[in-house]
Amino acid sequence: MNRGQVLDAAIAAIRDDLEALEAMVAMSTDEATNAESKAENKYDTRSLEASYLARGQAERVVALRRLADILTQAPREAASERVGLLSWVTLEDEEGARHDILLVPDGGGRRIPVGPESVLLLSPQSPAGRSLLGAEVGDAVELGRTEAEVIRLA
DSSP states (O other), X not given: OOHHXXXXXXXXXXXXXXXXXXXXXXXXXXXXXXXXXSOSSTTOOHHHHHHHHHHHHHHHHHHHHHHHHHHHHSOSSOOOSSOOTTOEXXXXXXXXXXXXXXXXXXXXXXXXXXXXXXXXXXXXTSHHHHHHTTOOTTOEEEEXXXXXXXXXXX
């Protein structure tokens, strides 16, 4: 697996999510504006709740589109010796297990398949993502309840 494959897999996974989420936005928008959702009394909040849901989903669509654009424009070769946004990092934990991570600006927390392996998308808002920022090959970082060593940075 190489950096280009990791980025392409992340872009494909995000575009799949976008397709599903855009369908949900259309459904919740329809629910919010449908005549049958009109409040029957002052305690009926179905339409209001549907509009909140549609708005939240629409904001998520914007964030995922932005992430897909960022990943599409990301360099296919590593350009830094320190972990930063869009770094692909391989960690080895205390038991010898390896973990591939792509540090993304937003939308972390999901694992994407890359061939027979997988890569975890992490954002700097997560504790593990924060511990990775600025790390170099050979550095120890916190990975949940365990420590891991950065063994590759691309």
